[in-house]
Amino acid sequence: MENKIGSINYRELLNKYKMVLVLICMVIIMSIVSEHFLTSQNIINIIRQISINAILAIGATFVIITGGIDLSQGSVLAVSGVIAASFIKHGYASIFIAAITGILVSCLLGFINGLTIANFKVPPFVVTLAMMTIARGIAYVYTDGRPIVDLDKRFLVLGQGSLGFLPYPIIVMIIVAVLAAIILYMTKFGRYVFSIGGNIQAARVSGINTNRIIVLVYTLSGLLAGLAGVMLASRINTGQPQAGQSYEMDAIAAAVIGGTSLSGGVGTIAGTLVGAIIIGVINNSLNLLNVSQYYQLIVKGIVIAVAVIIDVKSQKKF
Amino acid sequence: MNGSSEYLLEMRNISKHFPGVQALDDVTFKVKRGEIHALVGENGAGKSTLMKVLLGIIQPDKGEIILKGERVKIYNPRIALSLGLSMIHQEISLVPERTVAENIWLGREPTLKRVGFLKWSELFSKTEKLLKELDLIINPKQKVSSLNVAGMQMVEIARAVSYNSDLIIMDEPTSALSEKEVEKLFNIIRSLKEKGTSVIYISHKLDEIFKIADRVTALRDGQYIGTSDITQVDHQTLISMMVGREIKNIFPKKQIEIGNTVMEVKGISRKGAFEDISFSVRKGEILGIAGLMGAGRTEVVRAIFGIDPIDSGSIFIDNEKVKIDSPKKAIKLGIGLVTEDRKKYGLALCRSVKENISMANMDKFCKLSFISRKKELKACQEMIRLLSIKTPSHKQTVSSLSGGNQQKVVLANWLQTQPKILILDEPTRGIDVGAKSEIHKLMTQFAEEGMAIIMISSELPEILGMSDRILVMHEGRVKGEFSRDEASQEKILACAVGGEQSGK
Ligand SMILES: Nc1ncnc2c1ncn2[C@@H]1O[C@H](COP(=O)(O)OP(=O)(O)OP(=O)(O)O)[C@@H](O)[C@H]1O
Numbered sequence: 001m002e003n004k005i006g007s008i009n010y011r012e013l014l015n016k017y018k019m020v021l022v023l024i025c026m027v028i029i030m031s032i033v034s035e036h037f038l039t040s041q042n043i044i045n046i047i048r049q050i051s052i053n054a055i056l057a058i059g060a061t062f063v064i065i066t067g068g069i070d071l072s073q074g075s076v077l078a079v080s081g082v083i084a085a086s087f088i089k090h091g092y093a094s095i096f097i098a099a100i101t102g103i104l105v106s107c108l109l110g111f112i113n114g115l116t117i118a119n120f121k122v123p124p125f126v127v128t129l130a131m132m133t134i135a136r137g138i139a140y141v142y143t144d145g146r147p148i149v150d151l152d153k154r155f156l157v158l159g160q161g162s163l164g165f166l167p168y169p170i171i172v173m174i175i176v177a178v179l180a181a182i183i184l185y186m187t188k189f190g191r192y193v194f195s196i197g198g199n200i201q202a203a204r205v206s207g208i209n210t211n212r213i214i215v216l217v218y219t220l221s222g223l224l225a226g227l228a229g230v231m232l233a234s235r236i237n238t239g240q241p242q243a244g245q246s247y248e249m250d251a252i253a254a255a256v257i258g259g260t261s262l263s264g265g266v267g268t269i270a271g272t273l274v275g276a277i278i279i280g281v282i283n284n285s286l287n288l289l290n291v292s293q294y295y296q297l298i299v300k301g302i303v304i305a306v307a308v309i310i311d312v313k314s315q316k317k318f
Numbered sequence: 319m320n321g322s323s324e325y326l327l328e329m330r331n332i333s334k335h336f337p338g339v340q341a342l343d344d345v346t347f348k349v350k351r352g353e354i355h356a357l358v359g360e361n362g363a364g365k366s367t368l369m370k371v372l373l374g375i376i377q378p379d380k381g382e383i384i385l386k387g388e389r390v391k392i393y394n395p396r397i398a399l400s401l402g403l404s405m406i407h408q409e410i411s412l413v414p415e416r417t418v419a420e421n422i423w424l425g426r427e428p429t430l431k432r433v434g435f436l437k438w439s440e441l442f443s444k445t446e447k448l449l450k451e452l453d454l455i456i457n458p459k460q461k462v463s464s465l466n467v468a469g470m471q472m473v474e475i476a477r478a479v480s481y482n483s484d485l486i487i488m489d490e491p492t493s494a495l496s497e498k499e500v501e502k503l504f505n506i507i508r509s510l511k512e513k514g515t516s517v518i519y520i521s522h523k524l525d526e527i528f529k530i531a532d533r534v535t536a537l538r539d540g541q542y543i544g545t546s547d548i549t550q551v552d553h554q555t556l557i558s559m560m561v562g563r564e565i566k567n568i569f570p571k572k573q574i575e576i577g578n579t580v581m582e583v584k585g586i587s588r589k590g591a592f593e594d595i596s597f598s599v600r601k602g603e604i605l606g607i608a609g610l611m612g613a614g615r616t617e618v619v620r621a622i623f624g625i626d627p628i629d630s631g632s633i634f635i636d637n638e639k640v641k642i643d644s645p646k647k648a649i650k651l652g653i654g655l656v657t658e659d660r661k662k663y664g665l666a667l668c669r670s671v672k673e674n675i676s677m678a679n680m681d682k683f684c685k686l687s688f689i690s691r692k693k694e695l696k697a698c699q700e701m702i703r704l705l706s707i708k709t710p711s712h713k714q715t716v717s718s719l720s721g722g723n724q725q726k727v728v729l730a731n732w733l734q735t736q737p738k739i740l741i742l743d744e745p746t747r748g749i750d751v752g753a754k755s756e757i758h759k760l761m762t763q764f765a766e767e768g769m770a771i772i773m774i775s776s777e778l779p780e781i782l783g784m785s786d787r788i789l790v791m792h793e794g795r796v797k798g799e800f801s802r803d804e805a806s807q808e809k810i811l812a813c814a815v816g817g818e819q820s821g822k
């Protein structure tokens with residue numbers, strides 16, 4: 001009897017940390033296969049590369065927990081990037097103000113997403129799909145389809161510089177993750193996000209202003225996409241209207257691999273980070289092994305499918 | 319191999335463990351051919367779990383199942399069906415956007431050979447025949463989502479019967495049915511029995527069990543307590559078999575000093591739902607609202623609570639006219655609503671017990687938007703204790719609680735808002751006798767503290783036992799009003815079916 005309880009707890013634990021285990025296995029295998037993998041240089045490299053995806057994925061996590069989805073993140077990211085870049089290039093404002101402007105415009109786009117979803121009761125998939133096209137269009141119109149290159153050196157620090165051995169993108173990612181976790185687990189807003197995803201009708205009957213929370217969640221997703229856009233522009237020294245294409249897919253994938261349920265109500269920030277790292281490790285490993293970009297896509301797709309299958313299987317027991 | 323065995327089904331030494339609970343512990347359960355066997359026990363005793371094991375929905379840790387003298391392994395519900403076992407689930411499991419006919423024959427639709435196209439006309443005529451046999455007035459072409467809960471339950475029943483099984487399991491089939499429909503169901507059960515079909519009947523309504531069952535088995539905390547002929551036991555013995563102690567008073571009503579009018583509803587109407595509803599409720603008073611299923615009672619309280627809009631009429635709270643356009647506003651004004659359909663409006667099933675208990679109370683636990691965990695936890699644990707919610711911990715997801723315990727979680731959520739006016743829509747549906755008497759005791763206690771309570775119930779004994787005043791609704795209108803003293807089962811029933819205006 002005692003024994004049985006022990007073994008079941010063990011199984012539950014295993015279930016909870018299964019993706020961490022997958023990650024550990026990947027790391028072990030890769031450090032055997034390639035001597036370049038487990039070097040501090042490479043590890044920092046991986047984390048720096050995932051930082052943008054992780055930031056988007058955190059936004060996606062909030063949205064998906066409410067039972068929604070945000071397909072516009074990649075395009076919104078581009079809008080923010082080109083606005084910030086052009087402001088800097090033309091000297092409209094200080095670097096800081098330029099970045100903030102880009103982010104605020106992204107917030108606004110996210111806000112419009114949320115408002116439309118909440119007020120017209122249109123499925124998030126459709127609304128954000130429309131916004132995906134619209135925002136991409138805005139980015140092209142704004143730049144006339146041409147990239148804005150050669151930005152102020154000081155702006156590039158955000159994407160390229162580092163504090164000691166830690167690159168700034170990693171620091172920003174950590175700050176975002178910590179703040180997100182605080183918001184999600186420790187505030188009323190975070191709790192309502194879970195309640196809405198669990199059962200929006202019950203949440204409404206319980207007096208929760210569900211529309212307000214939904215608008216806020218999509219605004220937050222827009223804000224993080226905007227932040228990611230500024231970071232990307234700084235990193236590639238360009239305001240690129242094509243930037244961030246299909247980034248939303250990687251973000252959703254990271255969230256789902258990390259255990260966020262697409263039917264809503266379930267998800268964690270730590271899980272999403274693990275999901276983002278797994279995707280990063282896959283990309284990095286395949287690079288180290290000289291697998292072509294094209295094959296990388298296939299492998300990544302398979303991993304996502306497997307992750308979702310495992311997730312569904314382990315929940316089905318109830 | 320001998321088919322002459324007296325027992326159709328023997329479940330032997332079944333055990334099942336879930337994280338934190340031994341749901342079944344060495345349970346043995348035998349059903350004879352052609353008998354109606356009641357299965358009773360408190361909320362969380364393991365009744366549904368035992369039946370899920372039988373149907374192959376979950377696998378037991380230990381034990382064996384003997385069906386018609388042969389040992390069988392039931393790995394999934396399909397095998398169970400092919401062995402002649404079917405079930406009416408406690409939780410309705412229909413596809414809402416499909417028609418009644420499609421739902422009944424789901425997976426067994428008559429199709430053109432090989433091509434696989436549906437033969438719609440045959441599908442509908444088959445359904446019509448079945449429904450007629452069962453004396454159910456439901457249109458086969460109607461979408462299930464357009465039926466009320468009772469209608470859906472009847473469709474579930476028709477589906478279970480349509481398999482022509484040897485054994486039909488009914489897990490609380492009457493929880494959403496009115497007396498008349500219950501009578502219909504009993505007729506169906508009796509004719510099944512005549513055909514030699516066995517029925518396992520799970521219910522918390524002891525009257526029903528005495529009326530329909532041949533034998534009864536009790537479970538308690540996952541353990542087998544005993545089996546007996548129904549003629550050998552009385553109410554008290556059955557209750558003590560279930561809860562392990564005696565319950566003296568299911569309706570612990572106290573005479574409480576009734577205060578001022580807290581809420582007054584004047585002539586409210588909502589097109590297609592109810593018309594010209596007026597009533598008032600006073601401090602310390604329990605106002606019962608009786609009526610048949612579909613009389614519009616739920617619609618009225620939903621509108622009062624701001625879930626649905628009101629077309630005309632007005633509501634006064636403490637003599638002040640108020641406009642309630644959202645549940646948030648209602649809660650602010652001191653109203654609480656325990657909804658009828660807990661799955662749809664009451665619970666976030668994938669979230670924890672704690673989060674569900676505090677869903678409507680977050681403002682109380684928050685300072686500057688930050689949750690005070692300590693405060694929240696303390697309040698939740700107090701509620702879990704107060705309502706004796708059976709759960710391994712406050713972290714458990716609500717979906718894994720037994721039906722009755724889920725109901726208590728909804729109740730806890732609303733009790734915590736400490737409303738001035740508490741509206742309870744079928745508060746004890748699916749709740750065991752012990753817990754029922756607890757909830758009634760709480761109602762009395764809250765009334766004593768000055769709360770005004772409006773209770774919708776389809777159980778007449780509950781209405782009669784707990785209310786100070788009784789409103790009877792019929793087809794969206796108030797048909798009568800009775801004081802506690804003048805009310806009787808006959809009078810209310812006559813009024814509820816639309817008989818002449820009585821009372822006052
Ligand atoms: N999937 C599950 N995971 C964890 N615990 C479970 C699960 N299913 C049931 N339980 C637990 O097993 C116990 C028995 O539950 P069960 O649903 O069989 O009760 P019941 O007798 O049908 O109660 P009720 O009258 O309330 O419907 C309960 O304590 C319940 O919380």
Ligand SMILES: [Mg+2]
Nearest residue numbers: 366408720721
């Ligand atoms: Mg049950």
